[in-house]
Amino acid sequence: MELAMGIMLGLLGLGAGCAMIAGIGPGIGEGNAVAKACEAIGRQPECKSDVTSTMIMGCAIAETTGLYGLIVAILLIFVAPGIFTGILKDAVNAMK
Amino acid sequence: MTEEATPDVRGTRFRVVDGLLIAMMILPILFCIVLKVLYTPASEGVHIGGAMVFWQTEAPLMPLYISESQVNSWAVMISILALCLYLTHGLTAKANLKRQLAAEWIVEKCQGLVSSNMGGFFQEWAPFVAAIMGLSAFSSLICLVGLFSPTGDVNITFGWAILVFFLIMYYKFRGGVWNYVVGLFKPIPVFAPMNVIGEFATPVSMAFRHYGNILSGAVISALVGSALTGLSRALLGWLPGVFADMPLLRVGLPAVLSIYFDVFSGVMQAFIFAMLTMLNVAGAVPWEEWNARRKKLHQPVIQNTAA
Numbered sequence: 001m002e003l004a005m006g007i008m009l010g011l012l013g014l015g016a017g018c019a020m021i022a023g024i025g026p027g028i029g030e031g032n033a034v035a036k037a038c039e040a041i042g043r044q045p046e047c048k049s050d051v052t053s054t055m056i057m058g059c060a061i062a063e064t065t066g067l068y069g070l071i072v073a074i075l076l077i078f079v080a081p082g083i084f085t086g087i088l089k090d091a092v093n094a095m096k
Numbered sequence: 097m098t099e100e101a102t103p104d105v106r107g108t109r110f111r112v113v114d115g116l117l118i119a120m121m122i123l124p125i126l127f128c129i130v131l132k133v134l135y136t137p138a139s140e141g142v143h144i145g146g147a148m149v150f151w152q153t154e155a156p157l158m159p160l161y162i163s164e165s166q167v168n169s170w171a172v173m174i175s176i177l178a179l180c181l182y183l184t185h186g187l188t189a190k191a192n193l194k195r196q197l198a199a200e201w202i203v204e205k206c207q208g209l210v211s212s213n214m215g216g217f218f219q220e221w222a223p224f225v226a227a228i229m230g231l232s233a234f235s236s237l238i239c240l241v242g243l244f245s246p247t248g249d250v251n252i253t254f255g256w257a258i259l260v261f262f263l264i265m266y267y268k269f270r271g272g273v274w275n276y277v278v279g280l281f282k283p284i285p286v287f288a289p290m291n292v293i294g295e296f297a298t299p300v301s302m303a304f305r306h307y308g309n310i311l312s313g314a315v316i317s318a319l320v321g322s323a324l325t326g327l328s329r330a331l332l333g334w335l336p337g338v339f340a341d342m343p344l345l346r347v348g349l350p351a352v353l354s355i356y357f358d359v360f361s362g363v364m365q366a367f368i369f370a371m372l373t374m375l376n377v378a379g380a381v382p383w384e385e386w387n388a389r390r391k392k393l394h395q396p397v398i399q400n401t402a403a
Contacts, residue, residue: 060309060368064301067308074311 022069236362271385313357
């Protein structure tokens with residue numbers, strides 16, 4: 001029982017870590033967006049405010065995919081152990 | 097045109113009403129803080145979890161919870177109502193109060209935002225957009241006084257997103273329900289499942305975006321706080337008396353993080369939620385089909401004057 005619990009919790013932690021690989025994509029994407037925005041401001045400094053607001057808006061939308069990964073990780077860390085522990089205990093009781 | 101009666105700004109009655117409105121702004125927040133202090137169990141360490149459940153009862157489908165996020169969001173609503181009443185208290189044509197200028201600025205900004213993003217036809221939407229933006233911003237900012245942000249609970253943001261989803265569907269059905277159903281099977285019928293998922297993805301992504309941003313800020317702040325507590329126990333544990341237990345290293349750094357995670361991120365997400373509401377609703381209207389239907393019914397054709 002303890003061994004099964006330990007394996008389960010460890011794998012949940014590993015899964016949460018793997019889910020956060022999703023953070024790579026938004027990082028690269030937002031970096032590109034900010035780089036292009038800096039170029040645009042350098043070329044036309046007079047439309048700095050427009051470019052900045054559009055860039056922040058786009059960054060926030062690009063962040064969504066990363067946030068999905070984050071939510072999966074948070075669910076795996078804080079919610080899943082309770083559910084899976086209950087399932088494991090039920091299974092062990094059923095075997096007895 | 098008759099001369100309006102100027103309210104007596106220096107009068108006792110005006111000041112008493114002002115005081116009552118300010119109390120109505122502050123008291124709900126104080127009530128929430130007291131409730132939280134009463135319900136928080138005495139324990140050490142940093143707790144990361146969802147909203148506390150104050151009260152629950154049996155309901156037909158599942159237990160009905162009255163949780164911290166509901167209580168806090170009602171407190172925020174009452175506070176915003178009191179703020180609006182306070183800002184519009186004593187309106188005159190000459191604007192002899194400073195708060196009237198603030199109120200006018202807010203109204204003008206919202207109307208400008210709505211008409212530039214949605215077009216002239218949606219001008220009446222300014223109050224709705226302003227309400228969603230204000231509620232979202234103040235719900236996120238409430239964590240500055242130590243309360244749980246209602247927007248850090250997925251139920252609250254999902255509620256708003258479902259509201260927006262119904263508005264989007266209402267405008268999509270304006271072009272005729274049959275036209276909408278046929279539109280799902282374009283460009284080829286194989287795309288129908290993807291189009292249906294795309295319809296439902298809009299509210300889901302709006303809700304998760306807002307919730308994930310606020311919650312991630314809260315989790316990171318809590319983790320940094322607990323790490324600094326452990327660090328100060330290890331480094332400053334030799335100090336005499338009560339200083340040994342005090343997490344002295346927690347002074348300062350969490351506040352700097354809070355400026356980004358709570359203030360900037362919260363206000364930013366409120367703006368983005370309102371912006372996406374406007375863009376999704378304005379983009380959902382099938383103008384050609386709707387105007388064709390209106391011509392058949394002998395109603396005037398609507399022209400959405402873009403800004």
